[in-house]
Amino acid sequence: MEALTDPEHQDGSPSILSAKRRGLPDALAAALQDLLGNRFSTSLADREHHGRGESYHPTEAPEAVCRALSTEEVADIVRLCALHRTPVVAFGAGTSLEGHVAARRGGVCLDLGGMTRIVAVRPGDLDCTVEAGVTRQQLNAYLRDTGLFFPVDPGSECTIGGMAATRASGTNAVRYGTMRENVLSLTVVLSDGSIVRTSGRARKSAAGYDLTRLFVGSEGTLGIITEVTIRLYGVPETIASAVCAFDDMDSAVAAVTAIIQCGIPLARIEFMDARAILATNRHSGLSYRETPTLFFEFHGSAAAVAEQAELTREMVEEFGGSEFQWASDPDDRARLWRARHNIHYAIAAMRPNSRVWSTDVCVPISALSRCMSETWPDIEAAPFFIATVGHVGDGNFHLGLAIDPTDPAELEVAEHLNVRLVRRAIAMDGTCTGEHGIGYGKAKFMELEHGGGVSVMRAIKRALDPEDILNPGKILPDNRP
Amino acid sequence: MEALTDPEHQDGSPSILSAKRRGLPDALAAALQDLLGNRFSTSLADREHHGRGESYHPTEAPEAVCRALSTEEVADIVRLCALHRTPVVAFGAGTSLEGHVAARRGGVCLDLGGMTRIVAVRPGDLDCTVEAGVTRQQLNAYLRDTGLFFPVDPGSECTIGGMAATRASGTNAVRYGTMRENVLSLTVVLSDGSIVRTSGRARKSAAGYDLTRLFVGSEGTLGIITEVTIRLYGVPETIASAVCAFDDMDSAVAAVTAIIQCGIPLARIEFMDARAILATNRHSGLSYRETPTLFFEFHGSAAAVAEQAELTREMVEEFGGSEFQWASDPDDRARLWRARHNIHYAIAAMRPNSRVWSTDVCVPISALSRCMSETWPDIEAAPFFIATVGHVGDGNFHLGLAIDPTDPAELEVAEHLNVRLVRRAIAMDGTCTGEHGIGYGKAKFMELEHGGGVSVMRAIKRALDPEDILNPGKILPDNRP
Numbered sequence: 001m002e003a004l005t006d007p008e009h010q011d012g013s014p015s016i017l018s019a020k021r022r023g024l025p026d027a028l029a030a031a032l033q034d035l036l037g038n039r040f041s042t043s044l045a046d047r048e049h050h051g052r053g054e055s056y057h058p059t060e061a062p063e064a065v066c067r068a069l070s071t072e073e074v075a076d077i078v079r080l081c082a083l084h085r086t087p088v089v090a091f092g093a094g095t096s097l098e099g100h101v102a103a104r105r106g107g108v109c110l111d112l113g114g115m116t117r118i119v120a121v122r123p124g125d126l127d128c129t130v131e132a133g134v135t136r137q138q139l140n141a142y143l144r145d146t147g148l149f150f151p152v153d154p155g156s157e158c159t160i161g162g163m164a165a166t167r168a169s170g171t172n173a174v175r176y177g178t179m180r181e182n183v184l185s186l187t188v189v190l191s192d193g194s195i196v197r198t199s200g201r202a203r204k205s206a207a208g209y210d211l212t213r214l215f216v217g218s219e220g221t222l223g224i225i226t227e228v229t230i231r232l233y234g235v236p237e238t239i240a241s242a243v244c245a246f247d248d249m250d251s252a253v254a255a256v257t258a259i260i261q262c263g264i265p266l267a268r269i270e271f272m273d274a275r276a277i278l279a280t281n282r283h284s285g286l287s288y289r290e291t292p293t294l295f296f297e298f299h300g301s302a303a304a305v306a307e308q309a310e311l312t313r314e315m316v317e318e319f320g321g322s323e324f325q326w327a328s329d330p331d332d333r334a335r336l337w338r339a340r341h342n343i344h345y346a347i348a349a350m351r352p353n354s355r356v357w358s359t360d361v362c363v364p365i366s367a368l369s370r371c372m373s374e375t376w377p378d379i380e381a382a383p384f385f386i387a388t389v390g391h392v393g394d395g396n397f398h399l400g401l402a403i404d405p406t407d408p409a410e411l412e413v414a415e416h417l418n419v420r421l422v423r424r425a426i427a428m429d430g431t432c433t434g435e436h437g438i439g440y441g442k443a444k445f446m447e448l449e450h451g452g453g454v455s456v457m458r459a460i461k462r463a464l465d466p467e468d469i470l471n472p473g474k475i476l477p478d479n480r481p
Numbered sequence: 482m483e484a485l486t487d488p489e490h491q492d493g494s495p496s497i498l499s500a501k502r503r504g505l506p507d508a509l510a511a512a513l514q515d516l517l518g519n520r521f522s523t524s525l526a527d528r529e530h531h532g533r534g535e536s537y538h539p540t541e542a543p544e545a546v547c548r549a550l551s552t553e554e555v556a557d558i559v560r561l562c563a564l565h566r567t568p569v570v571a572f573g574a575g576t577s578l579e580g581h582v583a584a585r586r587g588g589v590c591l592d593l594g595g596m597t598r599i600v601a602v603r604p605g606d607l608d609c610t611v612e613a614g615v616t617r618q619q620l621n622a623y624l625r626d627t628g629l630f631f632p633v634d635p636g637s638e639c640t641i642g643g644m645a646a647t648r649a650s651g652t653n654a655v656r657y658g659t660m661r662e663n664v665l666s667l668t669v670v671l672s673d674g675s676i677v678r679t680s681g682r683a684r685k686s687a688a689g690y691d692l693t694r695l696f697v698g699s700e701g702t703l704g705i706i707t708e709v710t711i712r713l714y715g716v717p718e719t720i721a722s723a724v725c726a727f728d729d730m731d732s733a734v735a736a737v738t739a740i741i742q743c744g745i746p747l748a749r750i751e752f753m754d755a756r757a758i759l760a761t762n763r764h765s766g767l768s769y770r771e772t773p774t775l776f777f778e779f780h781g782s783a784a785a786v787a788e789q790a791e792l793t794r795e796m797v798e799e800f801g802g803s804e805f806q807w808a809s810d811p812d813d814r815a816r817l818w819r820a821r822h823n824i825h826y827a828i829a830a831m832r833p834n835s836r837v838w839s840t841d842v843c844v845p846i847s848a849l850s851r852c853m854s855e856t857w858p859d860i861e862a863a864p865f866f867i868a869t870v871g872h873v874g875d876g877n878f879h880l881g882l883a884i885d886p887t888d889p890a891e892l893e894v895a896e897h898l899n900v901r902l903v904r905r906a907i908a909m910d911g912t913c914t915g916e917h918g919i920g921y922g923k924a925k926f927m928e929l930e931h932g933g934g935v936s937v938m939r940a941i942k943r944a945l946d947p948e949d950i951l952n953p954g955k956i957l958p959d960n961r962p
């Protein structure tokens with residue numbers, strides 16, 4: 001693709017406009033305008049805003065933005081785009097990290113952020129149905145008086161549709177699972193504009209292919225998710241959080257491995273290295289000791305929490321962890337986890353005008369310590385600030401690289417470090433991404449990770465989107481039929 | 482299909498041999514014989530044994546049986562069959578309930594029962610890899626000294642490959658999930674004989690389409706599962722089982738619903754109606770009161786188990802349940818659950834020469850009570866013995882109909898009852914099968930349950946098995962391209 005830097009980008013980041021992009025076909029633009037009125041936009045600001053996530057990836061603006069308010073409207077938009085073989089890129093809150101929303105082949109950005117209806121909450125079934133644009137924060141605020149909550153919590157104000165599309169997880173996954181385990185059913189618009197619901201609401205089913213799990217994590221390349229039915233959980237009777245400092249990373253990670261292996265049902269077990277603590281202290285006005293640190297959370301009855309906490313404390317002590325610093329007060333706890341969730345922004349704040357290249361890998365828990373320590377020399381050698389954080393209970397950790405995205409030398413170092421990290425994780429029978437997804441940033445690793453499985457994925461993509469109009473160029477690097 | 486009753490069937494059940502079946506092409510038979518020696522068989526006894534599960538469905542024998550001993554051999558067999566466009570039906574232990582292994586279009590039965598190697602147990606990662614023919618009993622016996630166990634437990638001596646292929650579950654699913662949640666990775670032979678591994682062993686991944694979940698539950702129609710990597714769990718420090726009798730079904734089910742809704746983390750919560758208890762008492766030499774009964778199991782630390790049991794006891798009391806009858810001794814517990822697992826055979830034993838038509842549906846938990854009580858009149862009106870059992874914590878229940886499979890009038894009544902049950906469950910946003918799968922017995926309900934989703938499934942089937950050689954005629958009633 002012939003790319004030029006676009007001088008009009010809005011936010012200091014590089015931008016690519018393809019020479020091929022000359023706007024939508026007139027008939028399509030007119031039909032979308034008719035359908036959506038002022039919810040159809042071709043303004044540069046709108047297009048640029050919709051052509052990037054929160055990562056270092058350059059903006060690739062779509063040719064137009066369509067704001068849908070219902071499943072039927074999404075279906076109409078896709079049908080029109082299909083007629084003109086025009087790409088459609090679904091967009092939630094724009095928080096993706098691997099270029100998921102970049103309009104690599106132009107076309108229309110379909111913004112679902114206005115679909116914010118909470119369709120049904122069913123306390124008796126511990127589930128609810130929401131439109132794709134509902135954020136996890138909106139949902140949990142809504143649920144506040146029901147005694148229920150939705151635990152999956154990526155580190156941003158993202159939409160539940162986007163979370164389903166990227167198979168997101170977060171800090172609670174070690175106890176409650178990821179979107180893979182927590183989505184019961186989806187409403188999806190297919191590439192021809194038809195609407196399907198992937199399943200009913202039964203907790204289990206053996207009735208045919210698992211379409212729900214097929215669309216979860218498909219990043220808008222097989223269909224556009226418009227409604228999501230998810231599991232809810234009772235707010236635990238007792239919640240306690242504890243912070244524990246270590247002298248070195250190896251001890252902290254060894255403690256995690258031991259805790260997981262002995263099956264203590266922790267709700268959260270999070271790692272931050274000294275630099276991540278430094279960044280968090282500055283960004284969130286906290287004063288943790290700047291050393292490798294574990295954050296724990298225990299959920300359950302008062303007795304269960306006490307028992308889990310005591311077992312954990314004993315194990316941590318064996319590995320040289322400090323005394324637990326408790327946060328049992330809801331406000332303290334909220335502050336602690338908000339700080340943890342804001343790590344991406346805290347890292348960015350460490351360096352003016354930087355963008356954060358956030359990469360995440362996930363390995364079997366027995367390989368976690370080795371994977372992290374083999375990565376350490378690369379971190380130390382890098383010419384920019386890097387912080388390490390991890391949902392370590394799952395074997396998942398992230399590096400946040402505060403790079404200058406306009407400096408090709410830095411991009412090259414970051415790229416090299418990322419490639420080495422991913423190869424290391426895959427060699428340990430892990431994955432190139434635990435929760436951020438592939439977008440196009442990690443498409444180059446798909447063959448290495450999946451081998452012949454990539455051909456299966458290509459066959460599925462061709463079967464469900466033969467014209468390759470749904471988020472083309474994502475997941476599978478070149479999936480034109 | 483022109484069908485004739487075959488007078489030579491081996492086990493008293495009806496048998497169908499298609500007039501079309503005139504044996505394999507000579508070249509294919511010769512090549513398979515060369516490859517497998519005496520593990521290639523065309524004896525009638527062998528073929529008949531491989532043409533049926535444990536259900537009422539008539540035997541449909543394949544034209545030959547191939548016993549494979551490795552993934553590579555499976556690949557060779559599939560490649561040869563693909564060359565001759567000959568159907569391949571995978572076979573594990575022959576315990577399926579919806580005609581999954583019936584050779585509806587003839588061809589080869591590929592028996593994986595000899596692939597019984599436990600490839601690796603990784604206590605540090607709480608996972609293991611086994612060949613498809615390993616049974617859950619074999620695995621758990623092997624794990625006995627490790628402190629680990631595999632919880633998914635359908636009510637038969639079935640293979641883990643078969644369990645993955647049908648998305649099986651069992652009594653522990655309410656706590657530990659089904660095969661959907663517990664399979665980490667699969668090795669699969671595709672319709673062209675190529676071999677893929679669906680993923681690494683990381684606990685979570687956002688790297689592309691979820692091939693693992695696509696093949697789990699695909700019943701051998703998309704590929705043949707040859708190795709399975711599954712999650713293991715630490716044997717709980719404390720296990721306690723309790724039995725609780727109720728005067729009526731509604732109270733028992735209402736108690737279950739209340740217990741699930743308040744989130745007590747039970748390991749098992751099983752329902753048996755009075756007739757199921759009667760059958761079990763006779764078959765297993767027990768003496769439970771013959772009235773609707775719940776079986777509970779609690780897993781955890783001593784304190785957690787005591788707390789869960791006390792909460793459960795309080796709730797049960799509210800709904801008129803009897804005093805708990807405890808089985809804390811491992812032998813008593815084993816006896817209790819063995820009796821529960823043998824219900825299929827216990828029902829069959831209630832009527833000489835009967836076959837059990839075992840059907841299962843699953844509904845959202847709030848609908849369970851209504852679904853079960855609306856089904857009751859049909860049960861009462863039936864002219865044969867029917868017992869109801871349920872993994873009720875998941876909203877899943879089974880009817881076991883002891884029918885005379887040679888009596889068209891009984892088959893018609895059973896069919897009518899089954900159709901009404903399935904329609905009722907689907908109308909409540911449930912599913913036509915919680916864990917038995919579709920086979921061909923429930924293929925007719927797929928459109929009703931999935932609507933447009935069936936077209937998506939057909940597209941996937943065509944993409945991965947364009948010649949329709951993998952278990953043709955299953956899941957999708959007529960999936961020829």
